[in-house]
Amino acid sequence: KENVLILSIESSCDETAAAVVENGRNVLSNVISTQIEIHKEFGGVVPEVASRKHIENISDVVEEALKNANVTSEQIDAVAVTYGPGLVGALLVGVNFAKGLAFAWQKPLIGVNHIEGHISANYIEDKNLEPPFICMVASGGHSHLVYVKDYGKYEILGVTRDDAAGEAFDKIARAIGLGYPGGPLVDKTAKMGNKDAIKFPRVIIDEETLDFSFSGLKSAVLNYIHNSEQKNEKVIIEDVAASFQEAVVEVLAMKTMKAAKKKDCNTVALAGGVASNSRLREILQEQCLAAGYKFTKPSPVLCTDNAAMIGAAAYYKYLNKQFADSSLNALPNLEL
Numbered sequence: 001k002e003n004v005l006i007l008s009i010e011s012s013c014d015e016t017a018a019a020v021v022e023n024g025r026n027v028l029s030n031v032i033s034t035q036i037e038i039h040k041e042f043g044g045v046v047p048e049v050a051s052r053k054h055i056e057n058i059s060d061v062v063e064e065a066l067k068n069a070n071v072t073s074e075q076i077d078a079v080a081v082t083y084g085p086g087l088v089g090a091l092l093v094g095v096n097f098a099k100g101l102a103f104a105w106q107k108p109l110i111g112v113n114h115i116e117g118h119i120s121a122n123y124i125e126d127k128n129l130e131p132p133f134i135c136m137v138a139s140g141g142h143s144h145l146v147y148v149k150d151y152g153k154y155e156i157l158g159v160t161r162d163d164a165a166g167e168a169f170d171k172i173a174r175a176i177g178l179g180y181p182g183g184p185l186v187d188k189t190a191k192m193g194n195k196d197a198i199k200f201p202r203v204i205i206d207e208e209t210l211d212f213s214f215s216g217l218k219s220a221v222l223n224y225i226h227n228s229e230q231k232n233e234k235v236i237i238e239d240v241a242a243s244f245q246e247a248v249v250e251v252l253a254m255k256t257m258k259a260a261k262k263k264d265c266n267t268v269a270l271a272g273g274v275a276s277n278s279r280l281r282e283i284l285q286e287q288c289l290a291a292g293y294k295f296t297k298p299s300p301v302l303c304t305d306n307a308a309m310i311g312a313a314a315y316y317k318y319l320n321k322q323f324a325d326s327s328l329n330a331l332p333n334l335e336l
């Protein structure tokens with residue numbers, strides 16, 4: 001078949017999303033209904049509230065995705081859905097909805113790993129991108145340094161030993177009073193600050209490993225704020241944001257470049273919510289240019305949670321006939 005159309009659904013956290021993607025690369029529609037305004041009040045995602053909101057929204061979101069793509073259910077070749085990792089109650093909404101559609105429409109069902117989805121956002125952005133490449137996946141829940149050997153074939157080179165990168169951004173944002181979600185606000189605030197103002201530690205763990213760690217940096221920033229307040233010194237939040245951000249992205253970039261060298265791989269990609277960080281994109285761009293590597297990064301809307309990335313990942317499973325059946329279940333701790 002020449003044009004494979006996949007309807008994809010994503011509900012692993014606080015976005016209810018659906019998309020129609022053609023041949024894994026061409027996005028016909030990408031609908032995202034975010035719950036940020038609701039969770040903001042609580043300073044983070046409340047799982048129970050997220051599940052309920054997904055149930056309220058999913059039907060409209062899917063309908064809109066079909067309408068925006070101008071396709072009917074008959075034209076759809078498969079239904080894809082994120083089945084993990086994520087919040088179990090949130091995942092279940094998408095999984096069950098997708099199962100229902102696949103059954104009603106008599107179409108194959110494809111289960112997609114959320115992290116694999118994030119990585120696959122790069123196929124949408126760069127139509128010529130093919131494995132192998134190195135991908136730094138940094139989101140609110142995960143930080144993985146991955147060697148993408150082939151479509152659907154991954155080798156994890158490094159992981160965070162404590163907090164995910166996005167989690168660190170969110171916690172520091174809260175500490176300096178920026179609100180939720182923290183990443184984009186720290187990014188914006190950092191632009192008005194001096195990244196060299198405060199010397200925060202670069203937590204490299206040891207030189208050999210490709211793992212990373214952010215809890216030490218987080219404590220250093222919290223201590224800095226606490227000590228400044230004790231001494232009645234003014235905390236310049238723009239400088240804290242810029243100096244903290246620099247410490248995170250420098251380590252992420254350094255480990256990514258090291259991974260590329262180790263695997264003798266000259267293509268580097270970014271993925272996940274933190275991949276939309278402007279300073280991370282800038283640093284990696286510079287370093288890849290200097291090393292003669294090709295560098296891809298999804299546009300910001302494809303970095304944070306969306307369903308188009310799930311449709312991109314699902315396409316390669318469709319080609320390999322890797323279909324799920326009605327026993328597909330939500331797996332909150334699914335690994336790549």
Ligand code: KG4
Nearest residue numbers: 139140141166183184187273274277304305
């Ligand atoms: O991928 P994502 O939408 O959801 C998860 O799978 O976790 O990532 C959300 C995370 C949040 O922690 C958010 O603060 C962070 O990505 N983030 C950013 C930026 N935009 C989103 N972190 C740093 N800079 C940004 N511009």
Ligand code: ZN
Nearest residue numbers: 139273304305
């Ligand atoms: Zn995500």
